[in-house]
Amino acid sequence: MKRVLLSTIACASLALAANSDYKYEITPLIGGVHTEGNLDLDRNYANAGLSLGFNQFDSFIDQVELGFLRSIEDVGYTGTNNDTGVTRIFTNLIKEYPLTADASLYTLVGAGVEVFDDEAKGNEDGLFGNYGAGIKYKVAEELSLKFDVRHVIEADHGDNNLLYTLGFAVPFGEVAKAAPVVEKPAPVETPAPVAAPKDTDGDGVIDNLDECPDTMKGAKVDTVGCMTLINLNINFDTDKSVIKDSYNSRIAEFAKMMKANPKLKASIEAHTDSVGSNAYNQKLSERRAASTVKALTDLGVDSTKIKAVGFGETRPVASNETVEGRAENRRVEAVMVK
Numbered sequence: 001m002k003r004v005l006l007s008t009i010a011c012a013s014l015a016l017a018a019n020s021d022y023k024y025e026i027t028p029l030i031g032g033v034h035t036e037g038n039l040d041l042d043r044n045y046a047n048a049g050l051s052l053g054f055n056q057f058d059s060f061i062d063q064v065e066l067g068f069l070r071s072i073e074d075v076g077y078t079g080t081n082n083d084t085g086v087t088r089i090f091t092n093l094i095k096e097y098p099l100t101a102d103a104s105l106y107t108l109v110g111a112g113v114e115v116f117d118d119e120a121k122g123n124e125d126g127l128f129g130n131y132g133a134g135i136k137y138k139v140a141e142e143l144s145l146k147f148d149v150r151h152v153i154e155a156d157h158g159d160n161n162l163l164y165t166l167g168f169a170v171p172f173g174e175v176a177k178a179a180p181v182v183e184k185p186a187p188v189e190t191p192a193p194v195a196a197p198k199d200t201d202g203d204g205v206i207d208n209l210d211e212c213p214d215t216m217k218g219a220k221v222d223t224v225g226c227m228t229l230i231n232l233n234i235n236f237d238t239d240k241s242v243i244k245d246s247y248n249s250r251i252a253e254f255a256k257m258m259k260a261n262p263k264l265k266a267s268i269e270a271h272t273d274s275v276g277s278n279a280y281n282q283k284l285s286e287r288r289a290a291s292t293v294k295a296l297t298d299l300g301v302d303s304t305k306i307k308a309v310g311f312g313e314t315r316p317v318a319s320n321e322t323v324e325g326r327a328e329n330r331r332v333e334a335v336m337v338k
Helices: 002-013 245-260 278-298 323-329
Strands: 022-035 044-055 063-071 086-098 103-116 126-140 143-154 160-174 227-231 265-270 306-310 332-337
Touching: 022 063, 044 086, 044 160, 086 126, 103 143, 126 160, 245 278, 265 278, 278 306, 278 332
Parallel strands: 265 306
Antiparallel strands: 022 044, 022 160, 044 063, 063 086, 086 103, 103 126, 126 143, 143 160, 227 332, 265 332
16 A cells, blocks of 8 residues: 555656646645544554645635545554554645745645544544645745645544645646737728618518509519409308408408509409309309498498409319318408409
8 A cells, every 4th residue: 555655646746737827736645643642543653645626716715625645554553463544535625825926825624534444442434524724835836835734523533633744736737828819900991781672561572663552461462562462351151241340440451542542443352162052152252242342332432443253162262171261262352453
């Protein structure tokens, strides 16, 4: 075990170091332990080990330390020929207090577990807490000398040990540095963005080419933006030609457009689903077209500008096999006439 510890320390001391700004710190440790008198152990024995520090940035704590210490020689039980080895594994929180450019004090507090190769006389494996203080001195850009004293208190029986350690801290793991500031070139003037062409009525024809502005929403238009077909969104009940009140707003919008454009004329075309005979559906579609024309004339549309046409069930736009499809087929459309 002694050879293993010394080999570990030697290898760690030769580790490649980085700049003063680093993420980690490895520290080979050597020192001793002064035991409490009632432990029936040698009052003093040598220790060696290793610790790994994880440096903290933008935190109240400067470092988190993980490490171990192991007795170098066997530790004797007093009054017997028995001896044991002691291993302590620990983790500590470390806070540094700078004194000069090269020196600083530090305090530590933490906990760990101690393991005895041979448990005897009340010395048993278990947890411990510890606290301590030390001094750190930079002897080179990439090497610091550390010395500290730690009071170890065993959790089960409150047994006390005083540890003193000497270590050589080697940093590694360079912290990424901020990229150098590069002067920005003088801004290049760019031409003002060209405004996208407007399509005020949303019919797909831009305003410069739109010969028929204020197209009703949803209407089909030709290449110059003039309406060719408008679905009046009237869905009749089966075998009915009465227009429900819920469809009046679309009819009123169409009537307003027709009155505002004296040159417009339209064919009001009504359709049915396939329920019933062809002859009956033809008559039904004619009644539906007539109902729509009457609603428009009641709203002030000149009767000479509109005519009623029925197509029965001959022009479905959806399947007559479903309720939804049949409802779509019971419709009225305005086809603009030039």
